[in-house]
Amino acid sequence: MNTQSNAVPGLPVESTVTDRRYSTRPFYWSVRRELWENRSIYIAPLIVAAVQVFGFAISTIGLADRRRAVLLLDPAHQRAAIEQPYDLAAMMMIFIVFIVGVFYCLDALHGERRDRSILFWKSLPVSDLTTVLSKVTIPLVFLPLISFAITVCVQSIMLLETSVVLIFHGMSPATTWANVPVFQNWLVLLYGLVAIALWHSPIYGWLLLVSGWARRATFLCAVLPLLAIGIFERVTLGTSHFGSLVMKRLMGFAPGAFDFNPHHSIAIGSLTQLTPGRYLSTPALWIGLVVAAAFLAVAVRLRRYRGPI
Amino acid sequence: MVTIEARGLSKAYGTTIALDGVDLRVEEGRILGLIGPNGAGKTTALNAILGLTSFQGELKVLGRDPWNSRDQLMRDVSFIADIAVLPRWIRVSQMLDYVAGVHPRFDRAKAERFLAKTTIKRTSKVRQLSKGMVAQLHLALVMAIDAKLLVLDEPTLGLDILYRKQFYDSLLNDYFDRNRTIVVTTHQVEEIQDVLTDLMFIDRGRIVLECSMEEFESRYLEVMVNPEHLAAARALKPMHERPVFGRSVLLFDHADRDQLAALGEVRRPSIADLFVAVMSGEDGGQKSEERAQRSAVRSQKTEKEEQRQ
Numbered sequence: 001m002n003t004q005s006n007a008v009p010g011l012p013v014e015s016t017v018t019d020r021r022y023s024t025r026p027f028y029w030s031v032r033r034e035l036w037e038n039r040s041i042y043i044a045p046l047i048v049a050a051v052q053v054f055g056f057a058i059s060t061i062g063l064a065d066r067r068r069a070v071l072l073l074d075p076a077h078q079r080a081a082i083e084q085p086y087d088l089a090a091m092m093m094i095f096i097v098f099i100v101g102v103f104y105c106l107d108a109l110h111g112e113r114r115d116r117s118i119l120f121w122k123s124l125p126v127s128d129l130t131t132v133l134s135k136v137t138i139p140l141v142f143l144p145l146i147s148f149a150i151t152v153c154v155q156s157i158m159l160l161e162t163s164v165v166l167i168f169h170g171m172s173p174a175t176t177w178a179n180v181p182v183f184q185n186w187l188v189l190l191y192g193l194v195a196i197a198l199w200h201s202p203i204y205g206w207l208l209l210v211s212g213w214a215r216r217a218t219f220l221c222a223v224l225p226l227l228a229i230g231i232f233e234r235v236t237l238g239t240s241h242f243g244s245l246v247m248k249r250l251m252g253f254a255p256g257a258f259d260f261n262p263h264h265s266i267a268i269g270s271l272t273q274l275t276p277g278r279y280l281s282t283p284a285l286w287i288g289l290v291v292a293a294a295f296l297a298v299a300v301r302l303r304r305y306r307g308p309i
Numbered sequence: 310m311v312t313i314e315a316r317g318l319s320k321a322y323g324t325t326i327a328l329d330g331v332d333l334r335v336e337e338g339r340i341l342g343l344i345g346p347n348g349a350g351k352t353t354a355l356n357a358i359l360g361l362t363s364f365q366g367e368l369k370v371l372g373r374d375p376w377n378s379r380d381q382l383m384r385d386v387s388f389i390a391d392i393a394v395l396p397r398w399i400r401v402s403q404m405l406d407y408v409a410g411v412h413p414r415f416d417r418a419k420a421e422r423f424l425a426k427t428t429i430k431r432t433s434k435v436r437q438l439s440k441g442m443v444a445q446l447h448l449a450l451v452m453a454i455d456a457k458l459l460v461l462d463e464p465t466l467g468l469d470i471l472y473r474k475q476f477y478d479s480l481l482n483d484y485f486d487r488n489r490t491i492v493v494t495t496h497q498v499e500e501i502q503d504v505l506t507d508l509m510f511i512d513r514g515r516i517v518l519e520c521s522m523e524e525f526e527s528r529y530l531e532v533m534v535n536p537e538h539l540a541a542a543r544a545l546k547p548m549h550e551r552p553v554f555g556r557s558v559l560l561f562d563h564a565d566r567d568q569l570a571a572l573g574e575v576r577r578p579s580i581a582d583l584f585v586a587v588m589s590g591e592d593g594g595q596k597s598e599e600r601a602q603r604s605a606v607r608s609q610k611t612e613k614e615e616q617r618q
Binding site: 022023024025026028029030032033036037112115116117118119120122123124125126127128130304305307308 | 356359360361362363376379380381382383384386387388390394395396397398399400403406407408409410411412413414415416417
């Protein structure tokens, strides 16, 4: 065992040692493996980004005239009008990445059983825990990071496009730069992505569990039980608490994490509207995290029992 | 040193008993052939050894409980399953990166050397390789792992005869030494006859025959009996009788070679012949007699048909 800790990373231990060992990083390589297999993780956001950039480029036709009209509005409306496409781009990205995460999780522990490759993965010294954690890292860490990076790029290109068009028409691009506080927005975006990832963790946990359990039709297996419970509750008790619980799990991060200005739109205008303290003291957040951990524990356990389908 | 030790190893799937109290002991440096009809419990036994299935009874592989410490066990155990289980989406170079990244006993340079002898390109995806090349790739990976136990479950299934021959040649010449143990199941019994050091027949979840190859060679004799000596030969209580070209071939356990030589042509049976003898003996004496009679009738019939033509 000592030889392993003495080993220089990446280099073989002296071959005079009969018990040759090489340093390993199972978790790191398991995450890379996921990225090799599921290229949609970054291709889907990139395609959306390309569409956004291209669409925005077309929308800059006639931008100068529209900008002149916008500048006649009061400052609040000015800002809303100029900032809107940027917010829209960010929200679209967040939505797309959520969809990608959902379908990734549904296949994560199902695909390896379907193509029998689970027999190969299990023939390597990688624990089920490492495997499941590497898979949940994708929606909880990797997808938020890549959506952040791509959104930053998209918004930068949009700013550049606008500036070039305005300068070309002899106008100052300052009206855009003043109304789109990009660095502040990026900070808000990063905060929002972390808040959403934590809030959605039980959803990803549930989907991973189902993908490790179901023999086929993982999407139906994940959704139908929820519908069944909702319908059962509606029929027997006439209430819809379960339905609102599910809806809250999808969207409920917003009231805790942000302090929305009731007089304005849903846009976040200032960093004082971020309320991490309040968010972290929301019981629903912690309940969600505990439930996520429980789902993942079941998924780890299931993987031990599961073989090829 | 004992590599595998099992006592009362049992496994039931519902009401189907796959393993019925198997006692097993495989010493270091042996090559054990596990032979049995379909559904005999071979794969279940291997899965239990590999930590892929739960079981009742006692089982220690390299001193570990495979079910509860599969990931640790897999540092010292390699496994090639019944069909190509390598993920089809992965590139050869990614495969090398991944195994090197997670396996402390994987010698990448060695794997590269094995691959250099093949036509497999580093940039190819597994899906682009032929069956034979996938088997070569898997073998290259496994031979570069300094494991103590190698488990092969129908490793050459679906390969043409050249690849099959090459597969076992590589294993014997480039991989096997006295510190390693190999357990192999296959239906191509004749191919591994000269490879094995030990032989085990398994049927309906039980071990029905267990012997070393030296024992096999000294214990079992086959005689193609001259028709006039048939009654005398049958009186010596053969294990099995089968017709070959209208003559009877009798298989004896612990018989005197000189005595048999007087009855006809004596030779060493193949594993396949012994397998058939043991399996038909399993059905009970009466049944095997019936079967012998039936086959005798059949051979008479074919003779008559031949005469007619």
